Amino acid sequence: xxxxxxxxxxxxxxxxxxxxxxxxxxxxxxxxxxxxxxxxxxxxxxxxxxxxxxxxxxxxxxxxxxxxxxxxxxxxxxxxxxxxxxxxxxxxxxxxxxxxxxxxxxxxxxxxxxxxxxxxxxxxxxxxxxxxxxxxxxxxxxxxxxxxxxxxxxxxxxxxxxxxxxxxxxxxxxxxxxxxxxxxxxxxxxxxxxxxxxxxxxxxxxxxxxxxxxxxxxxxxxxxxxxxxxxxxxxxxxxxxxxxxxxxxxxxxxxxxxxxxxxxxxxxxxxxxxxxxxxxxxxxxxxxxxxxxx
Amino acid sequence: xxxxxxxxxxxxxxxxxxxxxxxxxxxxxxxxxxxxxxxxxxxxxxxxxxxxxxxxxxxxxxxxxxxxxxxxxxxxxxxxxxxxxxxxxxxxxxxxxxxxxxxxxxxxxxxxxxxxxxxxxxxxxxxxxxxxxxxxxxxxxxxxxxxxxxxxxxxxxxxxxxxxxxxxxxxxxxxxxxxxxxxxxxxxxxxxxxxxxxxxxxxxxxxxxxxxxxxxxxxxxxxxxxxxxxxxxxxxxxxxxxxxxxxxxxxxxxxxxxxxxxxxxxxxxxxxxxxxxxxxxxxxxxxxxxxxxxxxxxxxxxxxxxxxxxxxxxxxxxxxxxxxxxxxxxxxxxxxxxxxxxxxxxxxxxxxxx
Amino acid sequence: xxxxxxxxxxxxxxxxxxxxxxxxxxxxxxxxxxxxxxxxxxxxxxxxxxxxxxxxxxxxxxxxxxxxxxxxxxxxxxxxxxxxxxxxxxxxxxxxxxxxxxxxxxxxxxxxxxxxxxxxxxxxxxxxxxxxxxxxxxxxxxxxxxxxxxxxxxxxxxxxxxxxxxxxxxxxxxxxxxxxxxxxxxxxxxxxxxxxxxxxxxxxxxxxxxxxxxxxxxxxxxxxxxxxxxxxxxxxxxxxxxxxxxxxxxxxxxxxxxx
Numbered sequence: 001x002x003x004x005x006x007x008x009x010x011x012x013x014x015x016x017x018x019x020x021x022x023x024x025x026x027x028x029x030x031x032x033x034x035x036x037x038x039x040x041x042x043x044x045x046x047x048x049x050x051x052x053x054x055x056x057x058x059x060x061x062x063x064x065x066x067x068x069x070x071x072x073x074x075x076x077x078x079x080x081x082x083x084x085x086x087x088x089x090x091x092x093x094x095x096x097x098x099x100x101x102x103x104x105x106x107x108x109x110x111x112x113x114x115x116x117x118x119x120x121x122x123x124x125x126x127x128x129x130x131x132x133x134x135x136x137x138x139x140x141x142x143x144x145x146x147x148x149x150x151x152x153x154x155x156x157x158x159x160x161x162x163x164x165x166x167x168x169x170x171x172x173x174x175x176x177x178x179x180x181x182x183x184x185x186x187x188x189x190x191x192x193x194x195x196x197x198x199x200x201x202x203x204x205x206x207x208x209x210x211x212x213x214x215x216x217x218x219x220x221x222x223x224x225x226x227x228x229x230x231x232x233x234x235x236x237x238x239x240x241x242x243x244x245x246x247x248x249x250x251x252x253x254x255x256x257x258x259x260x261x262x263x264x265x266x267x268x269x270x271x272x273x274x275x276x277x278x279x280x281x282x283x284x285x286x287x288x289x290x291x292x293x294x
Numbered sequence: 295x296x297x298x299x300x301x302x303x304x305x306x307x308x309x310x311x312x313x314x315x316x317x318x319x320x321x322x323x324x325x326x327x328x329x330x331x332x333x334x335x336x337x338x339x340x341x342x343x344x345x346x347x348x349x350x351x352x353x354x355x356x357x358x359x360x361x362x363x364x365x366x367x368x369x370x371x372x373x374x375x376x377x378x379x380x381x382x383x384x385x386x387x388x389x390x391x392x393x394x395x396x397x398x399x400x401x402x403x404x405x406x407x408x409x410x411x412x413x414x415x416x417x418x419x420x421x422x423x424x425x426x427x428x429x430x431x432x433x434x435x436x437x438x439x440x441x442x443x444x445x446x447x448x449x450x451x452x453x454x455x456x457x458x459x460x461x462x463x464x465x466x467x468x469x470x471x472x473x474x475x476x477x478x479x480x481x482x483x484x485x486x487x488x489x490x491x492x493x494x495x496x497x498x499x500x501x502x503x504x505x506x507x508x509x510x511x512x513x514x515x516x517x518x519x520x521x522x523x524x525x526x527x528x529x530x531x532x533x534x535x536x537x538x539x540x541x542x543x544x545x546x547x548x549x550x551x552x553x554x555x556x557x558x559x560x561x562x563x564x565x566x567x568x569x570x571x572x573x574x575x576x577x578x579x580x581x582x583x584x585x586x587x588x589x590x591x592x593x594x595x596x597x598x599x600x601x602x603x604x605x606x607x608x609x610x611x612x613x614x615x616x617x618x619x620x621x622x623x624x625x626x627x628x629x630x631x632x633x634x635x636x637x638x639x640x641x642x643x644x645x646x647x648x
Numbered sequence: 649x650x651x652x653x654x655x656x657x658x659x660x661x662x663x664x665x666x667x668x669x670x671x672x673x674x675x676x677x678x679x680x681x682x683x684x685x686x687x688x689x690x691x692x693x694x695x696x697x698x699x700x701x702x703x704x705x706x707x708x709x710x711x712x713x714x715x716x717x718x719x720x721x722x723x724x725x726x727x728x729x730x731x732x733x734x735x736x737x738x739x740x741x742x743x744x745x746x747x748x749x750x751x752x753x754x755x756x757x758x759x760x761x762x763x764x765x766x767x768x769x770x771x772x773x774x775x776x777x778x779x780x781x782x783x784x785x786x787x788x789x790x791x792x793x794x795x796x797x798x799x800x801x802x803x804x805x806x807x808x809x810x811x812x813x814x815x816x817x818x819x820x821x822x823x824x825x826x827x828x829x830x831x832x833x834x835x836x837x838x839x840x841x842x843x844x845x846x847x848x849x850x851x852x853x854x855x856x857x858x859x860x861x862x863x864x865x866x867x868x869x870x871x872x873x874x875x876x877x878x879x880x881x882x883x884x885x886x887x888x889x890x891x892x893x894x895x896x897x898x899x900x901x902x903x904x905x906x907x
Contacts, residue, residue, distance in 0.1 A: 033412075035416060083580050091587075092412055093411060093415075094587055095583070096358070097536070097582075098579060100536070100576075101577065102580060104576025104579070105576035105580070107572070108569040108571075112569045112570060112573065226423075229416065264431045265431060267423060267424075268423070268424045268427035268428060271421070271424045272420075275420050275421065278406075278409055278417050279405055279409070282409070466763055466765050470762045470769070471748055471751070471752050474749045474752060475749060477738065477741055477745075478738045478749040480740070481737075482736045482737070482738055485736035485738065486749065487724075488698055488720045488729070489724065489750040489753075489815075490725055490752070490816045491721055491753060492719075492753070545740075593740070
């Protein structure tokens with residue numbers, strides 16, 4: 001029992017990372033119906049910016065995190081402006097192909113510029129282990145930190161989307177882009193903000209994962225990017241609470257599978273989950289179904 | 295009956311194929327083509343098979359699959375196990391690879407093909423990754439190390455024959471009434487279904503056939519490069535095949551052949567700069583989608599008719615003639631966009647053409 | 649016996665009843681109009697008849713067989729073909745190819761014959777093309793056979809949809825607002841054509857029209873829907889005088905004025 005509990009605790013950190021990346025996926029999909037394959041690579045960009053800020057510019061972690069968010073937001077907005085906006089009225093597959101292309105450019109551009117070798121991410125904080133239930137359940141202050149930062153970010157995001165003018169515009173554009181435009185919403189600006197916010201959250205995930213695994217490399221966004229997408233679909237793509245739920249669910253499921261004899265099939269289980277959800281409930285756990293008009 | 299097959303066009307194609315085959319055979323046997331270029335030549339053939347078969351699914355049937363490397367893996371592993379573990383001859387191994395890929399195509403296609411667009415893309419990508427994860431964990435096929443020491447049984451005649459069969463079979467299919475059903479599904483699935491096309495069956499058929507040829511490509515690959523590993527067949531491989539298809543044009547076999555060939559050469563030239571090559575691929579995808587969605591060739595196909603038209607245009611300054619003439623007639627009256635001329639209806643009720 | 653009979657047919661989407669309790673009966677050879685204001689459920693009837701939607705109540709009997717659970721392509725092969733209100737052609741295919749698609753189910757050569765161009769392939773392909781061109785000839789589309797369908801002017805696209813529907817040799821033809829977007833002369837000419845097709849192919853036709861005046865001249869019987877329920881049926885003359893029908897249409901105009 002405590003073993004399972006321990007796996008769940010372990011899954012929370014990973015789940016936080018997935019959830020943060022999934023938020024960006026889900027926001028972008030919700031607003032322009034694009035699976036932004038490059039989103040996982042934005043997370044890599046964030047991690048590297050923080051890495052250089054701490055190592056080369058000797059900034060403290062908090063400032064480095066802000067800088068990483070800013071840089072990622074800028075990258076996201078630029079990508080949207082250059083690669084996706086010209087395709088807004090093109091078939092969705094065209095935009096998907098473009099996103100794959102952007103992902104190639106970021107990953108391999110990263111290899112060219114940053115060198116392919118992994119780097120040790122500096123960790124200035126001294127984490128402690130907390131033992132609970134007579135020492136059988138181990139919890140690190142790092143886990144608490146990661147979950148805490150993630151939850152804080154999510155609350156900020158919910159506040160932003162629900163309570164601010166720009167957030168309302170985002171919901172309006174996601175619901176009906178043309179109607180929103182007619183009502184005077186600046187659609188281009190709103191979509192740019194969506195990319196900026198989603199990318200900044202991915203940068204947070206990048207920094208957190210740097211602290212968690214202590215290593216970063218140019219291809220680090222590849223697999224977590226796909227996993228986060230699974231999380232977004234699981235929760236219901238387009239739904240912000242869905243992305244959070246999906247992220248944590250996937251993190252915990254992976255940790256649980258990792259604790260069994262089938263641990264090597266962890267990735268297979270995640271993808272199987274994706275396909276199952278797509279087939280059985282394509283709208284995800286918290287999404288709503290849409291029907292094609294005949 | 296026989297005369298049908300002995301038309302000038304077919305004879306010319308046959309002559310061209312025989313000449314190409316002999317040229318290749320002589321170049322390889324005489325050592326004129328050094329081993330480095332031989333590798334490129336064989337890669338070209340395999341990539342053409344992969345590109346054309348993916349185009350059948352993504353381009354002609356409009357079902358966006360990102361799991362092609364998975365089917366290639368099924369073929370590669372099946373064939374390699376057949377020759378190395380079971381001691382079967384290569385021909386049997388290729389057939390087994392095709393059969394195994396067909397079964398896998400069916401297993402993947404039946405459930406996922408009711409998904410549309412990007413959901414299908416991501417589901418097929420998922421299947422590819424599941425498969426890879428399984429290969430990674432099964433000791434019988436070597437796990438992470440993969441299968442080593444596979445005999446080099448992919449000879450020039452094998453490669454040439456299977457490449458030609460793939461291209462011709464796909465061409466024959468898409469240029470026929472059955473091929474029209476595929477394109478109808480691509481253009482409008484609901485209308486196709488209402489016009490009597492069993493769209494599920496049609497999609498699965500195209501998917502399975504594409505998988506079969508990808509499996510054959512995999513079998514050829516395994517028996518040329520000695521080694522296969524799960525990492526060889528990751529979704530990045532699927533993306534690479536997708537680049538061939540998109541660059542050539544979704545819906546152009548000619549385009550797939552040309553771009554698979556050209557990009558194989560390009561990657562050979564950039565062998566030391568793999569990352570640069572992938573950046574270029576990325577740029578190709580982005581720029582194509584923004585400026586030329588149809589790829590280099592759109593849906594254009596090389597044919598004797600096309601050559602004839604080009605010839606007429608080049609040397610006689612005649613516009614492409616034939617049935618296309620009414621195009622201008624229709625376009626000349628765009629103002630009266632509705633029913634410009636109904637046929638007269640005679641008293642017995644049969645509408646007569648003017 | 650009636651060619652088509654629906655009993656208490658209805659469908660609901662998430663609690664919203666799009667159609668309920670429709671009892672429709674078509675005798676072979678009839679030309680019946682299905683009219684009603686916007687959102688009355690006319691296209692929903694077509695979608696139920698063709699198998700696009702599964703009915704949530706009632707049943708459909710066609711030519712002695714129960715539909716309802718069949719997929720659209722199966723319904724099509726039993727002899728029901730349709731056109732669409734918002735034209736749905738295969739835009740990337742030529743005009744003649746559009747018709748050939750509908751011939752595919754009955755006439756296409758086998759799969760292996762296709763892949764390897766066996767002798768049977770040549771014969772069948774030639775037959776398919778001949779038949780398709782014959783239908784185009786009939787609809788006055790022969791000169792446009794090799795053009796892309798998307799390049800056809802609007803009115804010809806509507807006619808191509810009818811040609812495609814005829815290609816599947818239907819017993820019952822469902823036409824969804826075939827005269828939409830046409831001026832009065834054009835729609836009159838189209839109605840003539842529809843009458844002619846019916847004679848020639850011995851068809852039964854169910855015709856949706858939004859504009860009452862169009863169907864009055866061509867249909868023998870008319871069924872009127874409003875808010876998913878049948879409110880009247882009868883000859884054009886009866887329908888013209890029916891107060892409920894007038895009210896339904898007037899109500900729509902009134903709300904159209906208000907908005």
